[in-house]
Each structure stands twice: as structure tokens, then as C-alpha cells.
Amino acid sequence: MVIKTIAINAFKEVMRDKILYNLLIFTLIVIVASVLLGQLTIGEDQRVIKDVGLASMSLFGVLIATFIGTNLVHKEIRKKTIYTIISKPIYRYEFVLGKYCGLLLTMFINLAIMSVVLFGVLIFNKLSLLYPMSDPEPVGYAMLLRAIALIFMELMLVTSIAILFSIISTPSLSVFFTLSTYVIGHLALDIKNMGAASQSSLIKNLCSLCYYVLPNLDNFNIRYEMARGLYVSSKFMFYAAIYGVLYMAVILLISILAMEKKEFI
Numbered sequence: 001m002v003i004k005t006i007a008i009n010a011f012k013e014v015m016r017d018k019i020l021y022n023l024l025i026f027t028l029i030v031i032v033a034s035v036l037l038g039q040l041t042i043g044e045d046q047r048v049i050k051d052v053g054l055a056s057m058s059l060f061g062v063l064i065a066t067f068i069g070t071n072l073v074h075k076e077i078r079k080k081t082i083y084t085i086i087s088k089p090i091y092r093y094e095f096v097l098g099k100y101c102g103l104l105l106t107m108f109i110n111l112a113i114m115s116v117v118l119f120g121v122l123i124f125n126k127l128s129l130l131y132p133m134s135d136p137e138p139v140g141y142a143m144l145l146r147a148i149a150l151i152f153m154e155l156m157l158v159t160s161i162a163i164l165f166s167i168i169s170t171p172s173l174s175v176f177f178t179l180s181t182y183v184i185g186h187l188a189l190d191i192k193n194m195g196a197a198s199q200s201s202l203i204k205n206l207c208s209l210c211y212y213v214l215p216n217l218d219n220f221n222i223r224y225e226m227a228r229g230l231y232v233s234s235k236f237m238f239y240a241a242i243y244g245v246l247y248m249a250v251i252l253l254i255s256i257l258a259m260e261k262k263e264f265i
Contacts, residue, residue, distance in 0.1 A: 002090055006098025007105065014068055014106045023067075024110055027060040028117050035125055047226075049125060053118040054147050054223050061111060061155045062182050065103065069162030070174035072099050073259075093256040100163050100252065107155050115148050146232055147222050153244040154220035158182055160251040161215075167258045184210065185217035215247055 014020060034052035076082040085095060119141070161181055165174035184191070188211050195207020219240045222232050 007101035010102025030056040065159040073166040092259045150220040164255040185215045188216040
């Protein structure tokens, strides 16, 4: 009940943040503009729209999670409201989970809005008589939903990382660390291959450490398969979800432990 109350308050707080609407509007503009970009190709417009749409949903979703998530806890400290919260019969783990769930609810609603716009753009482009040479292949709504579900799983993980850094660091450093983790997470396989090709044992060990410790966010990226009409199995979705949930749980546990040890002076 306490977690729910904190989550609702966090959701209302985030919804008043102007940066949220700026990023959301910009994302919607990019998705709609992808129609024009798709017309520059020959018979590939649907694939271009899906690829650009999914990429913008992932990128701007991460930006929302980063810039808002890294400021959630620090804002309470800056405004001194954290003292009022911790003086009440509220466990610190409830505070962390409440903030996380509130931001996650915001991410879900924003992703739902982006998804509706993306589906609308695809359907409009498919039915439009202005471009009779439109891609004759089916849009593949089921596969598109799977791609969006994986994006949400990725955002869940990135949000937990943003919450962690918001507890242990300053907002500016938290933004840097979160975005760095996101970029490295999408280069995990390249880092592993680079280490394997290196002659230095130190570089090999460092690359292996990065690969196994940092999140492998490519597990949630199936835009390559979407663009080429490849099928993504339910087994892949299941293992990606398990990986995301376990990693997210570990990050939240570390966040709770850090919050328990944090002293507010």
C-alpha cells in the first residue's frame, strides 16, 4: 500500500515535468516524419517506418528514463522533503520501489502513446492511395508488438539503472553513467569480440568483465529481424524477459542497499 502511494505521487510528479512532454512530442514527430523518409526508398517504406519508429521509441524512451529517473531521489534531497519521508513509518525499500514503479508507469504510458502513433502511421501508409507502390508485404503487427515489448523490457532495465545512480551520485554524473551504460550495453558483443582478438590478457579480462557485468541490451533489440521480416521465436522472447527481470532485480536490490546505507545530513 505504501509502495502504491509513493508510486502514484512519483507518477504525478513526473507528469508535471516539461522535459517529458518535449521528448514525447519530438518522438511522435520523428515517427510521423518517417513516412516521408520511407518514400525515398523503393518498396521499402513500411520497413523504414518500422525501423525508424522502433529506434526513436527506444532512444527517446531511454532519454526520458535517464533525465527524469536520475533526478527523482536527488530532487527529494534538494527540496528537503526526504527528511519528512524518512521520518514517517516508511521503509527505505518502499521508497525506492515506489519511485521506480511510478517512473515505470510513466514509461509504459508514453510507450503506449508512441505505439499507437506508430501503428496509425503504418496503417495510414498502407492504405494511402497517394503511394500505390507501397510495400506489398504484410505489416506484421504481431512481430511489431514483440519488438515493442522488448523495448519496454529494455526501458525497465535502464530505469532501474537510472534510479541506482540517482541514489549514489549527483544528477549530472548519473546522467553520464546511465547513458554510458546504455551505449556500452549495445556494444557488449563488440567489446567481447575485441577482447577475444586482443593479445593482451589485461584487455581480454577487462572486456570479459564488461561483457558479463554490464547489461547486454542487444537482447532486447530485434530491429534487424524486423527490417528483414525474420521470425523471432517465443523462446527468444522468454529468455530475454528472464534476463531482463533478473538483471533489473539485482540492480534494484543494490539500489535498496545503497539507500539503506545513505545518510541524509
